[in-house]
Amino acid sequence: MTPLRVLKAFAWLRWRMFVNSLERTGSRDTLERFSLAIERLGPILAAILLVPSALMLFGLGIYAGYLLPGDDSNVPFTTVRFILLAVPLLAVAGPLFFPAADRTNPTRLLLLPIRRSTLYAAQAAGAFGDPWNLLLVPLLAGIATGLAVAGAVTAAFVCLAAAALLVAVVIGLSALATSVFHLVVRDRKRGELIGLIFILVIPVVAMLPALMDGSSRRERDQRRQPLLPAWAVTAGRRAFVAYPTELFVQGTRAATAGDQGRAAAAGGGLVLFTLLLHGSGLVVFRRLLDSPGTTGGRRSAPMRAAWGARLPGLSSGASAVALAQLRLALRTPRGRSILLSPFAVFVIFGVMMYRGSGEMNFGPFSFGNGLSLAAFMSFICLISLLPIAMNQFAVDKAGLTLVLLSPLRDGELLAGKAAGNALVVAPPALACIGASLLVFGGGSPSLWLSLVLGLVSVYLLVAPVAAICSAIFPRAVDMNSIGRGSNAHGLSGFIGLLTFAAAGAPPMLLTLAATRLLERPSLAALLLAVWCLVAYGVSRLLFVVAGRTLAARRENLAMVA
Amino acid sequence: MDLAVETRALTRNFGSFRAVDRIDLAVPAGSFYGFLGPNGAGKSTTIKCLTGLLKPTGGTMRILGIDPLADPVAVKRRIGVMPEDLALFERLSAEETLTFVAQVHGLDRATTSARSADLLELMDLKGAGTTLVTDFSHGMRKKLSLAAALLPAPRLLFLDEPFEGIDAVASRQIKDLLLSFVSRGGTIFLTSHILEIVERLSTHIGVIAGGRLVAQGPIAELSAGRAAGATLEELFLGLVGGDAPASASLDWI
Numbered sequence: 001m002t003p004l005r006v007l008k009a010f011a012w013l014r015w016r017m018f019v020n021s022l023e024r025t026g027s028r029d030t031l032e033r034f035s036l037a038i039e040r041l042g043p044i045l046a047a048i049l050l051v052p053s054a055l056m057l058f059g060l061g062i063y064a065g066y067l068l069p070g071d072d073s074n075v076p077f078t079t080v081r082f083i084l085l086a087v088p089l090l091a092v093a094g095p096l097f098f099p100a101a102d103r104t105n106p107t108r109l110l111l112l113p114i115r116r117s118t119l120y121a122a123q124a125a126g127a128f129g130d131p132w133n134l135l136l137v138p139l140l141a142g143i144a145t146g147l148a149v150a151g152a153v154t155a156a157f158v159c160l161a162a163a164a165l166l167v168a169v170v171i172g173l174s175a176l177a178t179s180v181f182h183l184v185v186r187d188r189k190r191g192e193l194i195g196l197i198f199i200l201v202i203p204v205v206a207m208l209p210a211l212m213d214g215s216s217r218r219e220r221d222q223r224r225q226p227l228l229p230a231w232a233v234t235a236g237r238r239a240f241v242a243y244p245t246e247l248f249v250q251g252t253r254a255a256t257a258g259d260q261g262r263a264a265a266a267g268g269g270l271v272l273f274t275l276l277l278h279g280s281g282l283v284v285f286r287r288l289l290d291s292p293g294t295t296g297g298r299r300s301a302p303m304r305a306a307w308g309a310r311l312p313g314l315s316s317g318a319s320a321v322a323l324a325q326l327r328l329a330l331r332t333p334r335g336r337s338i339l340l341s342p343f344a345v346f347v348i349f350g351v352m353m354y355r356g357s358g359e360m361n362f363g364p365f366s367f368g369n370g371l372s373l374a375a376f377m378s379f380i381c382l383i384s385l386l387p388i389a390m391n392q393f394a395v396d397k398a399g400l401t402l403v404l405l406s407p408l409r410d411g412e413l414l415a416g417k418a419a420g421n422a423l424v425v426a427p428p429a430l431a432c433i434g435a436s437l438l439v440f441g442g443g444s445p446s447l448w449l450s451l452v453l454g455l456v457s458v459y460l461l462v463a464p465v466a467a468i469c470s471a472i473f474p475r476a477v478d479m480n481s482i483g484r485g486s487n488a489h490g491l492s493g494f495i496g497l498l499t500f501a502a503a504g505a506p507p508m509l510l511t512l513a514a515t516r517l518l519e520r521p522s523l524a525a526l527l528l529a530v531w532c533l534v535a536y537g538v539s540r541l542l543f544v545v546a547g548r549t550l551a552a553r554r555e556n557l558a559m560v561a
Numbered sequence: 562m563d564l565a566v567e568t569r570a571l572t573r574n575f576g577s578f579r580a581v582d583r584i585d586l587a588v589p590a591g592s593f594y595g596f597l598g599p600n601g602a603g604k605s606t607t608i609k610c611l612t613g614l615l616k617p618t619g620g621t622m623r624i625l626g627i628d629p630l631a632d633p634v635a636v637k638r639r640i641g642v643m644p645e646d647l648a649l650f651e652r653l654s655a656e657e658t659l660t661f662v663a664q665v666h667g668l669d670r671a672t673t674s675a676r677s678a679d680l681l682e683l684m685d686l687k688g689a690g691t692t693l694v695t696d697f698s699h700g701m702r703k704k705l706s707l708a709a710a711l712l713p714a715p716r717l718l719f720l721d722e723p724f725e726g727i728d729a730v731a732s733r734q735i736k737d738l739l740l741s742f743v744s745r746g747g748t749i750f751l752t753s754h755i756l757e758i759v760e761r762l763s764t765h766i767g768v769i770a771g772g773r774l775v776a777q778g779p780i781a782e783l784s785a786g787r788a789a790g791a792t793l794e795e796l797f798l799g800l801v802g803g804d805a806p807a808s809a810s811l812d813w814i
Contacts, residue, residue, distance in 0.1 A: 308664060308670060308673065316665070316667050317666075317667070320661045324653065328650075397650075398646045398647060398649055399648070399649060402650065402658075402661070402662070402709070404614060405637060405648060406637060406662070407637035408634070
């Protein structure tokens with residue numbers, strides 16, 4: 001089989017997989033059709049928007065290229081430069097955040113009568129399936145076209161060559177990242193560990209600049225100290241010059257200015273990158289094909305007595321469901337992130353607050369004492385529960401069939417799930433509240449008690465709504481995934497957010513009424529206790545609705561499992 | 562005759578497709594009932610209807626004398642199921658899976674411990690008691706799923722392809738176990754593509770093809786009209802119309 005036919009076959013395979021994912025719904029009723037349609041709305045919209053996006057980027061490229069001979073720092077070209085900066089980062093992050101199932105399983109490729117180098121080329125070409133890689137082409141082609149229109153024909157050809165090299169670099173980067181990712185997760189235990197690290201590290205890293213900026217604003221005003229040492233800034237600037245998209249920018253600018261030496265140097269840099277990335281990509285891909293998958297041999301802790309316990313107020317069956325839900329959280333990367341990410345956020349905010357002598361301003365949030373930090377952390381803990389709470393049945397996968405085959409009444413199943421989710425969210429929330437109280441203090445005991453009562457009231461109202469949404473919009477997920485593969489159904493997640501906000505409003509208003517309007521903070525706990533009773537009553541009514549919904553959707557849930 | 566499973570005109574549609582078409586099952590209590598049919602004939606859909614995972618579009622059912630649509634929990638307390646997808650939590654260990662099943666059936670700790678130990682020993686899973694299911698091979702999962710179905714000591718077992726992917730030693734142990742279960746008065750409703758096993762174990766068979774029940778009864782009675790020495794395979798192929806020679810010769814192979 002010729003390499004061209006192989007590439008054609010792989011292109012067809014990917015196209016069919018995409019089309020089939022949109023066409024074959026397998027839905028059983030109108031509600032499920034609606035649920036699946038909402039799920040597919042994102043990819044369909046992305047596909048539809050691809051054409052106008054490509055045209056817009058092509059137009060932007062032409063405009064930027066056209067202005068380049070007269071002004072090499074024109075606004076459109078600077079815009080293009082910033083857009084390009086993101087592409088290599090997306091090429092690396094793509095394989096991490098898109099479910100692995102969407103990509104061809106490399107081991108299966110070994111069964112095909114195709115040479116490994118051709119397989120690598122087919123795998124690398126698959127990177128064009130990622131929109132950021134695909135949209136790179138019209139943007140770069142537009143710049144070369146613009147230069148040609150402006151009369152800089154030689155520069156246009158140099159730009160075109162540099163563009164081809166940049167595309168090759170990005171494709172190489174994407175292929176290498178995909179192979180490395182598959183190689184890492186080949187050992188499931190190692191894969192889960194890496195996944196957890198990414199879940200915890202990425203949000204923290206993303207928040208650091210803003211936090212550092214916010215916390216040092218007063219100091220910067222006073223002392224004007226740089227955030228990084230001078231050597232780090234110099235090294236960063238030097239490294240940035242060799243960034244692939246910057247090499248393309250330098251090469252195009254130099255060619256437009258007639259400096260062929262600099263243009264050749266930038267082109268040489270891109271050639272070097274291309275060879276390096278595809279060379280190492282091929283080596284890693286070969287290694288991937290040759291390495292067998294391993295499980296990491298995990299064993300559960302011998303805690304049968306604890307796991308077989310009957311929780312107070314729950315039946316034996318409901319307790320079993322609750323403990324199974326807790327174990328799901330403890331033993332999957334996404335579940336662990338729900339338990340651990342609030343601690344990571346707390347540590348960052350806590351350190352910043354400590355540095356600010358008990359005060360911190362971060363965007364719209366202003367923390368004056370431990371109480372406000374504890375309130376914010378409670379909100380974070382509840383929000384982080386969304387992926388598991390708003391899809392509480394389907395997260396069990398085949399285990400849900402076991403649950404549905406068990407002699408459990410709908411009420412027991414709902415109570416077990418609600419208790420299980422409470423067991424997942426309570427430890428981080430209470431730990432963060434306790435740590436805020438111990439380290440920073442502030443506020444009256446009544447307000448601290450109000451916070452706990454407010455948290456309870458929010459959960460009481462959210463739990464039945466989460467059960468209803470989970471029954472109506474189940475989504476088959478993989479809790480080992482660190483991207484959207486483990487998220488709840490989009491609509492379910494959105495309703496969950498709205499419910500959290502709506503359920504959080506009354507406790508906040510009651511606390512404000514007690515402290516600001518009545519100026520009696522001690523009254524807050526009493527008001528919140530009364531509100532908790534009201535929330536409990538509303539929750540009981542909502543659980544009746546949840547029970548009916550679950551009874552009506554049992555069959556659909558069984559099919560999702 | 563006391564029936565463990567009885568259906569009247571049991572029907573299940575998926576949109577315009579009729580997967581199970583007005584079948585009248587009669588599974589005698591204490592029998593080993595082999596439910597046979599080609600791929601896509603409606604075997605798993607029937608089991609799902611009988612075990613409460615799917616609601617029938619029409620017809621009536623009685624499981625151990627109870628209407629599962631009226632009182633599903635009462636039926637589920639008395640049956641054990643090893644479904645097609647094996648129904649196991651990936652993130653529980655073998656011991657924890659059995660503890661979960663025992664808890665939802667309300668068994669006390671001592672009973673749970675004793676039965677779990679016996680079943681894990683029998684299924685040769687004792688050394689893997691604390692290993693998570695996600696790290697189990699297909700055969701180990703099958704054995705654990707069967708152990709979970711047996712743990713509450715049900716009166717009726719539904720087994721969907723229990724011998725597929727099981728090694729010869731385990732297969733022998735499971736066969737002995739199932740025969741012992743029936744000899745003590747239990748009823749087994751089993752689907753399998755391995756006709757030799759069904760022939761050796763079953764007292765009764767039902768054959769479904771295209772969603773319709775084409776034959777049902779004691780094996781001896783069904784074989785009566787066939788030539789002497791006819792196997793279950795020949796009987797089955799005759800009933801489902803699969804005894805015709807392949808039309809395409811594939812002489813290019």
